[in-house]
């Protein structure tokens with residue numbers, strides 16, 4: 587499609603969307619805006635955008651599509667500013683925020699002015715922030731939830747979907763209420779719990795520092811999302827406060843029940859507690875992408891010599907395979923060390939496996 591797209595917020599998500607939109611619509615002009623000059627400057631230097639907006643207003647007033655990819659409290663601020671601008675009549679405004687109810691209420695101010703707002707939430711990402719981590723295919727196969735405002739018609743929704751087709755995401759429509767309830771359960775609440783598990787380990791670590799050594803590996807993997815951007819999760823928690831409070835309340839009741847069952851030493855009830863969780867979890871789709879990024883780990887048995895990590899990463903870099911995480915696992919006694927490399931998707935892991943097999947004779951295995 588032709589037209590001008592303004593992406594406000596040149597971070598991980600704004601940068602990735604700008605890339606995906608450009609890939610599918612090379613004729614479109616992508617303008618970037620960010621309060622951080624360095625981020626928008628980097629986006630321009632990396633050719634993620636065609637040019638910087640002189641100001642939010644100047645960029646917005648010439649745009650056919652406006653994407654707000656800023657932290658959710660800032661999204662509300664930008665929506666209020668947009669309501670004061672002289673925008674193109676046919677402009678479509680969308681956002682990428684992780685919460686939708688408060689954003690949609692705020693966007694009512696645009697609908698009052700006959701401006702189309704369609705809420706959006708691409709449900710993929712990473713614990714990294716900033717435009718340097720942006721990827722064209724960040725959202726490939728991920729759910730992309732749209733919450734159209736009451737004023738949005740089918741034609742406008744279809745136009746937005748077309749703009750977004752380069753994301754290769756599974757775009758579905760949902761109400762803002764359902765969005766916040768569902769993402770509350772499978773994304774926002776787990777982030778609170780992951781942080782709480784880490785806090786608990788940190789407290790016990792004060793009296794026995796062996797804790798942090800034992801927390802390597804499994805515990806670290808389990809709490810990976812606690813390394814996400816604290817600023818972003820502060821805003822998401824405030825926006826989805828009611829849902830989170832309900833979930834925390836239910837969780838408290840459930841924990842009280844676990845305490846009772848343990849105090850009673852009830853073997854059948856304890857068994858049921860773990861078994862019912864296991865059965866439900868075992869039935870969850872393993873390959874599909876959900877609300878929280880999956881692990882795509884490759885384990886490489888590496889010999890113990892200096893530079894082995896840079897050797898392996900250099901092979902991957904040569905074939906432009908990007909990695910999301912790397913660590914050494916030293917818990918197995920029969921090997922010197924296992925290098926655990928994480929990838930964003932199955933395709934990258936497969937390519938990495940083939941690449942390392944071609945270049946080395948190290949044993950490789952998947953989790």
Ligand SMILES: NC(=O)C1=CN([C@@H]2O[C@H](COP(=O)(O)OP(=O)(O)OC[C@H]3O[C@@H](n4cnc5c(N)ncnc54)[C@H](O)[C@@H]3O)[C@@H](O)[C@H]2O)C=CC1
Pocket residue numbers: 594595596597598599600619620621622625655656657658660663664682683684685707708709710711712713714715716717815818822
């Ligand atoms: N990081 C993730 O995994 C995901 C994040 N989201 C949502 O997408 C949005 C953006 O998140 P990220 O790209 O991860 O954050 P980020 O921190 O990488 O980028 C946000 C950018 O917005 C800029 N910014 C902040 N306030 C601004 C304002 N008033 N005007 C212009 N620019 C402003 C910041 O300078 C920064 O460059 C958030 O609302 C978040 O909830 C949605 C899906 C996944």
Ligand SMILES: O=C(O)C(=O)Cc1ccc(O)cc1
Pocket residue numbers: 683684708709710711712713714773811814877878879
């Ligand atoms: O890396 C993380 O912490 C994630 O869980 C990624 C993520 C963050 C925010 C979203 O709205 C959707 C996905």
